[in-house]
Amino acid sequence: MNRHLVIAAPPAEEELLLRTTPEERRAAALFAPRRRAEYLGWRALVRREAGDVRIVYDAAGAPRIADDGAPCIGVSHGAGRVAVAFSDRPCAVDVESLLRPFDRLVSRYLTAEERRLGGADARFPAAAWCAKETLYKLAGRRELDLLRDLRLTAAGEGWIEGRICGGAPLRLDVRMLDGDAVVVWRL
Numbered sequence: 001m002n003r004h005l006v007i008a009a010p011p012a013e014e015e016l017l018l019r020t021t022p023e024e025r026r027a028a029a030l031f032a033p034r035r036r037a038e039y040l041g042w043r044a045l046v047r048r049e050a051g052d053v054r055i056v057y058d059a060a061g062a063p064r065i066a067d068d069g070a071p072c073i074g075v076s077h078g079a080g081r082v083a084v085a086f087s088d089r090p091c092a093v094d095v096e097s098l099l100r101p102f103d104r105l106v107s108r109y110l111t112a113e114e115r116r117l118g119g120a121d122a123r124f125p126a127a128a129w130c131a132k133e134t135l136y137k138l139a140g141r142r143e144l145d146l147l148r149d150l151r152l153t154a155a156g157e158g159w160i161e162g163r164i165c166g167g168a169p170l171r172l173d174v175r176m177l178d179g180d181a182v183v184v185w186r187l
Contacts, residue, residue, distance in 0.1 A: 003087040003187035006049060007095065007177065010041030010082055019044035024055075038077035045084045046073060060140050074137060079181035086187075092137035093185035094130040095177075102126045109146040117155040123182060127174050128152060130184035131160040134172055138186060139164045160184065 011019070020028075020040045028036040043055060046065070050073075054066040063075055074085035079097035096102075102125035106115060110128055118124025135150045144150055144165070153169060154161040160172050172186050 003085075003091070004049075005083065005085050005093060005183075005185050005187065006045050007081055007083045007183060008041075008045060009080060010037035010077075011044045011048075015044050015048070016040045019047040034080075038082055041082040042075045042077055042084055045082055046075075049084065049086060058140070060142055062137060062140065074134075074185065076133075076183075079177075081177070081181060081183075083183055083185070085185050089187075090138060090140065091185070091187050092134045093183065094133035094137070095181060095183040096126055096130050096133075097181050098123055098126050098176075099180060100126065102129050110152070111147055114152045117152055117160075123176065124155070126182045127155075127160060127184060130182055131162055131172050131174070134184045134186060135162045135164050135170065138170065 020043050024040060024043055028039045031039055050065060053070060055063055056066045058064055065073055071086045072089060072091050074092035076083045076093045076095045078095050081095050083093045083095045085091040085093040106125050109132055131152055132146050132150050136144055149165050152160055152162045158174055160174055161169050163169055170186060172184050174184050176182055
């Protein structure tokens with residue numbers, strides 16, 4: 001399996017109809033139009049990349065491909081985009097708009113030490129949020145504390161390092177998208 005990340009605008013209606021199940025389309029009808037496109041969009045991307053697979057959820061609520069031998073997936077949607085990570089090991093991704101007011105909430109998810117990692121970069125609070133979300137997804141369990149259990153330990157151009165509950169350091173890739181969004185992933 002080749003590890004890769006796919007980031008796209010939600011697919012066109014024709015692809016959504018072709019690559020999502022009737023059950024998924026019925027579930028999506030409960031969402032607002034943009035959210036519906038994101039919900040169906042990541043599923044369409046999974047099937048475009050992995051074929052006609054069955055998508056289920058694990059005990060922690062994370063989506064996965066049910067088929068034996070299928071790749072691990074990580075998904076995110078937001079900022080008018082869908083992102084899907086494919087890997088032969090657990091993987092995760094998070095995408096967010098740089099226009100969200102992360103700086104107003106920073107004390108809820110970053111310690112003073114973690115805030116210093118970003119220096120004067122105004123985009124760092126968004127990238128750090130995505131990094132924490134990516135670590136949360138990689139942990140595979142619920143109810144982790146963003147300040148206590150998920151820690152950012154280093155950052156540089158194009159990467160952030162973090163730890164889950166004091167475990168081994170994990171290097172996460174970071175990319176700014178078209179000046180209005182950030183994506184963080186681990187394959």
